[in-house]
Amino acid sequence: MEKEHREQVETIEALSRTSSRHSSSTTPVPADLTPEELEIQKKLVRKLDYRLMIWAFFAYWVNGLDRNNMPNAYTNGMKEELELESSAYNWAITMFFIGYVILQIPANMIITKVRPSIMLPAVVTLWSAIVCFMALVSNHSSLYGLRILLGFSEAPFYPGMVFLLGNWYTRQELGTRTAFFVAGSQFSGAFSGLISGAIAETLDGAHGMRGWKWLFIIEGLIGVVIGVVGFFLIPDYPHNTRFIQGEERKLAVKRLERQGKKVIATGLNLNTLRNVCTTPYIYLFILIFTCMQLGMGILQQFAIILRESGYDSSFSNYMTVPVWCLAAVVIVAQGWLSDRYGERHWHIQAGALWTLIFYVLLVAVNAGDVPIPLLYVCVYMVVPVLGISPIMMTWNNEIHQCDPETRALAIAMVNSIGNLAPNFINVAAWTVTQAPAFRIGKIVTTATTGVMMILCLIVYYLEKKKILLPKAQQRIETESVNEKKEAEEV
Template structure:
């Protein structure tokens, strides 16, 4: 693993150090042989996997559950009980993403400079308190205000765990790890349906509360508990995690250096990182790709309402939401494994997104329930696969410094969230059962995603060609090829 060159070049004029040269920089590592390094690497990887992965997966599960809980609460009467029109409801959904957008960039730049083990759980407790406040809402205005503050509290979390994952794992490890915690997204949709079946279907009237009020209280309380536990389990950065030994901290930094082509993942100046990210063409390509993927996922806030049009009972509507997301999780892990093994991202995103386009085409074109449900499986699986691999790809192509990577992740996420300002208006109830206007938006997102994948691949190949020329490399030159951009 460690003798392998990693495909990232930051500056064509710099000589990239070999893994042995990187190893010599660390006092506790320089005298270790390959077998000892491999043993130490496995020990560190096991420790990080068992503390970081389960913690952020469960946190992301609760984060996404909090984001989508209003969808099932709507079926249980939230919109009617608060006398909200479709326009007010859509405004409340959009208000969440306005707060989310405002907090993205400053939150992630701040995270790059502080301890994630404090900031991320703190944010989680903040949005959980907002969730518990939701049952006190009595009007559409209150609904919009609570959702706005909830979005503001959640803003640093998703880009933050993306940044953390890319700062702990090597290039070949990154796609699978992101798929693991991104499973929190799909698992939350599965759990949400079962929770809705158990709480929304059975708890109405208890203690004088609506069932949707119990839904928010229970979810918020569990999220607070998870946030408190996360204070003690989450690592910080490779250089300052308290529960690692000096040797483990150094090999963690060594791994990052090898994965970054020898470039130190120092924090860097906040504004310098922001300026570097803005000037990098990859930033804007990934902004467009992320935006397109979120458009392709615009169904997610309305998925329970879409499934309801299939004609199932209320209880079955909650339950049949689970299989598409379960299948999406399995396919996401398989695609991530394949992407990491073959070091390929472009086609691993394009092929699933084509499947999503086929899926939504079925859903908006035929009244056959079986075909529409099969289409929902394709739709969910393809879009969630694409988003997971896009996150891994962007952090691989821009690995350092940390402030630039944090800025790129946040900018791309900010731009993508603008979709939520208008996409809720594409799914009014008067367009039931096919929601063809929303289906058109999803198809447009799928098409743009595929085109932008090609654009990133083309740009990476162009940069690699320039690096070949700078090094005097060709197939018959006898010159050893250095690090390259992966596509």
């Protein structure tokens, strides 16, 4: 193992020295690739897209199914069987995020030391099994317990996948791929609406079980299959993956080194903590992510609004399908545009401003109790708020790209802490007894979208002025040893 690691490090050092001859010490500039390297790059990216991206899409698709199926379960009999009143339902939602936040940061530090090809499929399989067991709950306590366990098991997945994508794709590729990955969760919203509506019509009461139990069993089993497939598909890191060898591996390392990314982790140290905790970016990104999460509340509550407006359960769930399909397409388009034209900040601002216009309508018209046609228009028009998340996380990935540990910690902190506050706030802001008007929730959504735009402007200014940007870690240990030897010889 030590010999193999030394060989990997020597390869990285050689590529780094080559890179330094073509770039400045502070801002590496990618050199032109030879025609042969361009052909190799096409094959490499195609292979990654077919294996890593397709699995990532479906894994996040099932993640969305299993994490966000509570509204669908609520409208398929869970409300009556478990006597879920307003506070009990909202706390069941929040319990997930307690487990999610506790484990996420340590899990994303672990992923720099283990094989993602084992860790990520394993957590998908585990959380899917937990969802199956949720069909057995009979009271609030058991529901809360399994929701916390579901949060624990899902915690490593999203930040782990974002970190892994950043270890393979360049700046010009990462925004689109992150958006495609996140789009899987939006398609899950569409599929969840379809399956919930079908269960309400055909399986509710079958074999003595209400529809919500069938929902958990079916969606959980789908996730188990996808998790097992992942063991055979996804790669580890460029320097040690199973199915990318030879020239493709060398080019995979070279592409990232030319953009200033370290591809071999050296361990969490004080420099990592300094990069993340003593610069303003992590705190601003956490606040931006918090505002973005609060800004998508109307989409999460759409089925309940329709149900409480007098429509039946199957119709309410079916009507969410086209919204989430549109969201998936819009998210990928936003990610592609941010790669194509750069300047992540302006793409976030454009999506937020467009969304804000329709949130103002939802609050201002008829004191929030808007007519159903206007509700449909606004719900469809606010989907760009969902595309902010992958662009912002790509931006976060780029600002903290100086070493793997810094990126991993920054991604995990933003996603975990940024998810915590919104779910406690939503307990009060989106109390289900206030449906269908949800005036307080709509006001919160509108206000936080405006705040998010201001915060993004601050990050943009700080980055442009290069104020307190994270700095590269101390060079890897073998380099220090070599330099010491050279000094002694002199």
